[in-house]
Each structure stands twice: as structure tokens, then as C-alpha cells.
Amino acid sequence: MAPEDIEKLLTRTMPFGKHQGTTIAALPANYLHWFAREGFPPGEIGRLLQLMFEIDHNGLRGLLAPLRR
Template identity: 70%
Template sequence: MKPEDLELLVTRSMPYGKYKGRLIADLPGHYLNWFAREGFPQGEIGRLLMLMQEIDHNGLGRLLDPLRKKP
């Protein structure tokens, strides 16, 4: 993991699937867990989904709050 990956979680949107357009940081835990069971996609999106699943699984989602852009 690179420190920049945490910022990508709150700025990068899911590019496909049921939650297309939703920020990776806002994906529901059950969806992230599905990827953990079935396999993460290749490349950057897979790496970010894996990281977010670990954060969510360990109850650390609030750590991303300071990185979110305030309107």
C-alpha cells in the first residue's frame, strides 16, 4: 500500500457493476466481502477494493473521514 491509495479510496469511483459511480470508500461491506470471497479484479481497482475491504472489515472506515473533501 502507498499513502496515496488512501486518498484514492475517497476520490475514485467504482467503474462498473451494481455500485458503478459510487466512491470506493462508500461501497457496502457485503459487496467488498463478496470480492474477498470471489476474487478481486486485477490492477489498481482490485488493489483499492482489497484495501477498502481490509479497512471496512477491521472497522477503520472513520480513518478516511479527514481525507474526504468538504463541500
């Protein structure tokens, strides 16, 4: 994880699927868990989804709140 990845979680949006247009940091936990079970997509979006899953899974989602604009 690089420091700029945290900013990307707050600014990048899902490019596809049920939650298209939602920022990665705002995705519901059950959606992140689905990707963890089924497999994360390749590339940067998959890496960011995996990072957000780890943040959520470890109960650290609240740490992102002060960083939101």
C-alpha cells in the first residue's frame, strides 16, 4: 500500500456493476466480501477493492472519515 492509495479510495469510483459510480471507500461491506470470496478484478481497481476490504474487515473504516472532503 502506498500513501496515495488512501486518497484513491476516497476519489475513485466503481467503474462497473451494481454500485457503479460509488467511491471505493463508500462501498458496502457485503459487496467487498463478495469480491473477497469470488476474486478481485485485475489491475488497480482490484488492488483498491482488496485494500478497502482489509480496512473494512479490520474495523478501520472510521479512519477514513476525517480524510473525506
